Amino acid sequence: MARRWWTLPLLLVSALAPSFSLAGLAFENTAIVRTIELGGSLVHVSTTYAVKALEPRQTTYQIALSKAERAKTSWLEAKVKGQTTPLELSEDESSTEHLLSVSLPKALAVNGTLNLVLETVQTHATHPFPEQAAQKEPQLLKYETDLFTISPYVTLVQRTKIKSMAPNVISYTTPHDVDSFVRDGSVTRSGGTITYGPYNDIQTDTYFVAKHQQSISVHYSFDYPVLEVETLRRTAEISHWGSNLNIEDKIHLHNAGPTLKGHFSRLEYQGQIYHRRQAPHILSDFTLHLPPGVTNAYFYDQNGNVSTSHLRTVPSVAKGSKATQYSVLELRPRYPVLGGWNYSYTIGFDTPLQDSVGYDVKNGIYVVGVPVMTNIPGTVVDNAEVKIILPEGATNIEFISPFPELSNGMSTHISYLDTAGRPAVTFTYKDLTYKHTGIIYVSYQVPVSAHLKKVMSVGAALFSLFAFAFMARRVDLNLHKK
Ligand SMILES: *[C@@H]1O[C@H](CO)[C@@H](O)[C@H](O)[C@H]1NC(C)=O
Ligand SMILES: *[C@@H]1O[C@H](CO)[C@@H](O)[C@H](O)[C@H]1NC(C)=O
């Protein structure tokens, strides 16, 4: 993390300079504005590139991220400003910087302009500073980034805004050696927003970068727990006989905020709750959104059932409908989870199978859709394993993840009622955020005897979704291989 790309041997840098400067002739950045929204486990970065083509028929624009920044970016998407469809991206990790090639929606002629927006979510990008805090003290975090947004193209003017939700910013870096880029003031603060720049005429050559690039940091107060799910193990079990989908999550949750200085006082804690001024580094409860039609919800930890949960269900809805309704599960861990502490627990629930399974009569194929995870707001999931257990005898199994998985594999799951065991598909992922709540689709066929009578009549809506996702993924994979 501490190693920055501009400290790499200059030899390596200059070896790449030719391609970088060739690209550099095609566009110029009229302006770059980077906005960083500080959080706890998650930090949002939105960068707008006002682009002007300098050569005819330009169809690909390149965005550069430092290797360190790419390493902490767990999700990214490029769009034309104001539009909703993401643009096609391909990544090139081979050069000193991480290059993203963005396919423009139409070719730009000389002097043609476009505003592109790169949106990213960073994880593990902040740390508590100091590392300890007393129960009454605020939770202070530190975030670091590079001063200049790098680009293969010359940038006429750029600025970076760093926004803290709470207005109490403790401190921030004043950059050095930037006088030649500045017309008025290098850094300004207004409430919780720190603005670096405007900086003018930012060059692309390696000498410039090596000389002027520098790390800046913001030290700020954050009023919510910094939560990390170190491991999530989700098991989704399909039962055609019971017409049921059971989902169970085993979770190891970690509070990554500052550890407690001194003793924990329950009296003070109760007082803080009473006055609604809860210590930001203590997790006392959280809320999950579960699917509609949930039954038999349970919540237990190492000591058994936790009775302090509360579920409000909404009736189940037909699959494929863009329902915005969800059941709400409020969880209160057995004890308040302080900074540095862990909490391991299991939650599970059933939903009617016909809400997530479709059947294509023509081909005799079932398709089931299983969400990768249930989001805990503001949380990063460091490691996830999702196992989908299919009915006994299922064959011709195909699957598609909503975004690239780390690994996938087939296995056989044997439970006491089974004779031969059931096929299971397992996916693993890293650094998931609320941007990764998509659906895994699995298609399969079953012997006639195991058919699910209830969904027989249901249309093929889910199947077409699957087919679409499958095609989209193939296109996507081809793109990445290139
Ligand atoms: C592009 O803009 C520049 C400056 O405004 C102008 O000199 C040039 O002729 C333009 N080129 C084309 C092809 O329009
Ligand atoms: C936990 O609660 C569920 C239902 O709320 C009950 O069926 C189960 O027996 C309980 N288990 C223990 C260990 O108390």
Ligand SMILES: *[C@@H]1O[C@H](CO)[C@@H](O)[C@H](O)[C@H]1NC(C)=O
């Ligand atoms: C929390 O869990 C991690 C591993 O998941 C472990 O290294 C750490 O010691 C645990 N912390 C406490 C306070 O038990």
